[in-house]
Amino acid sequence: MKVLAAMSGGVDSAVAAARAVDAGHEVVGVHLALSRMPGTLRTGSRGCCTIEDSSDAWRACEKLGIPFYVWDFSERFKADVVDDFIAEYSAGRTPNPCMRCNEKIKFEALLDKAIALGFDAVATGHYAKVTENDDGTRELHRAATWTKDQSYVLGVLNAEQIAHCMFPLGETPSKELVREEAAERGISVAKKPDSHDICFIPDGDTRGWLAEQIDMEPGAIVDAEGTQIGEHEGSQAYTVGQRRGLKLGRPAPDGKPRFVLEIRPKENTVVAGPKELLDIDLITGIRLSWAGTPVPQAETGEWFQIELQIRAHADPVPAQARVEYADQAPRLVVELAEPLQGVAPGQTAVMYQGTRVLGQSTIDTARSRHRTDVPAVS
Template sequence: MRVLAALSGGVDSAVAAARAVDAGHDVVGVHMALSRNRDEYRSGSRGCCSIEDSNDARRAADKLGIPYYVWDLSDEFHDLVVTDFLSEYAAGRTPNPCVRCNEHIKFDTLLERAASLGFEAVATGHYARIAIRDDGVRELHRAADAAKDQSYVLAVMGPEKLARAMFPLGEIASKSEVRVEAAARGLGVSNKPDSYDICFVADGDTKGFLERALGEKPGEIVDESGEVVGAHTGAYSYTVGQRKGLRLPRPGADGAPRYVTGIDTERNVVTVGPETLLSVRDLVGHEVVWLAPDLPATESKPCHAQVRAHGEPVPGRVVRAGDRVTVELDEPMRGVAAGQSLVIYDGTRVLGQATIAKRAL
């Protein structure tokens, strides 16, 4: 099989490519250049898009003896990921740029280009598993290593893209095994630190990045009764559940901490309140991507719901109706924000994904 291996410059993608070679596939490595000005992107352990990463990817390809190319996807990344990130925050929602990157870049643009060049699959270093049933249905499952599982950010890819994806690291028990294997193969990235946070926020200051891009928009912070209790420089830079950085001049009447409970970017108002107001029992999601064609769309089914990449899954029941899913939780979930990715699981299997449309108390 002709396989395109996405080489980020990290240890995971290098070992994934090596395993694809070992499996007998005809492998070609490609590094995605995602920044228009790569000096602005993070380097070392804090990035995945720098010139340093490109050089590390090239060295890994050379060691594996596979062809290597760099594809400039910076325009697509800016238009589909960075612009979406800014517009979502500007609308008072909380996006996950890694979800959008996987959706639009790694498993849309990359797959489209790969298919046009005759590649049958794309292999990446993501931690997730694909199971193929006797009836041919491909299922996306959590990785064997729960601590590194990335099925949450992959759920948005959909069944068509899943059919052309390979995750060679899905069955590995721990990241330490990957590093040991990389060292044994002579890959120089065996001890390279993991990347964290948002790659296009160079200094890690998301609030500052938003203010530079969207401009300061001073407004009021109010409590649940509507009383003004503070001020802000832009409602877009807050997220539901936030406690730090509110800079309120005085505590609540009961002396308890206050959290962001609502964001209204049209009125430019941030609402704060006690922690009790953060809990929800029902979730509503739209823009549904369903990965379980074998399950009836409208049948209520037990599930677990997750709204953060490394969040705790909460049990409940899900009902899907067209482009909308509703989850009734067995227990409250805290700090749910519009714009978050809602992923539905049945055990380790991913049933589907949707974008949180609203909070229902």
């Protein structure tokens, strides 16, 4: 097969490309330029897609003896990831830019271009697996090792995209083995630290960055009964579950810390309260997509059993789900068997059955049976 290897400049993508070469595929490496700031440099494990990363990707391809290209997706990245991130926070939601990047850039824009150029598949360094059924349909599954599994951030992939995906690291037991393999192959990034945080906010100061992008106005922090207990400098800079930075002038009656329960952007209000009110057991979701063939109940509106995961490294929880159709747009409804805390609108809810990724939805509402100040979802 003709395979396009997405080269981030890290050890995982380098070894994934090397394994694709070993498998006998015709491999071409490509690094995505997502920023137009030529002075951008990596700082330790902060940031990615930098000049340093591009150079590391080139050196890995040179070592593997495969062609290397840089594709400029910076305009698409700004529109589909950065601008979306700002818009979501402006609306009082907490987005996951890595999900949007995988959905819109790494697998939509990249894969579309790869197929147009005659490639059969795109290989990445994600820890996940793709299996093929007897009828030729393909499914996305968790990696062999739970601690390295990255299937959550791939939950946005659809059936057509999964059909052209290759994840050579899916069966690898540990990152240490990948680093050892890179060292044995003479790949220079064998000991390079993993990147973390939001790539376009490399200093990690999300609140400070948002303050430069969004016009924020001070407003009230209220408790669940609506009584003002403090002031904020801009509701968009807060997220559900947050404890630090509230600067409340009135202590709680029981003396316990309070957490952000809800953001109300139209009122420019932040609702804060005790930790137990963070418990939620009912979620609705929009932008529903299926990672392969949808479950039969998707068309009938019947309940089906799932495990739900709301963060990349969170444990899944048992739940039941069904699909409603409002104005022809599918809406996911999930009832959790046990409560979760700190669930915020804008986060991505990924559905599993066993190791299989069923699909995902962007959380629209998250409600708790303990909350009496907000309406329940019918």
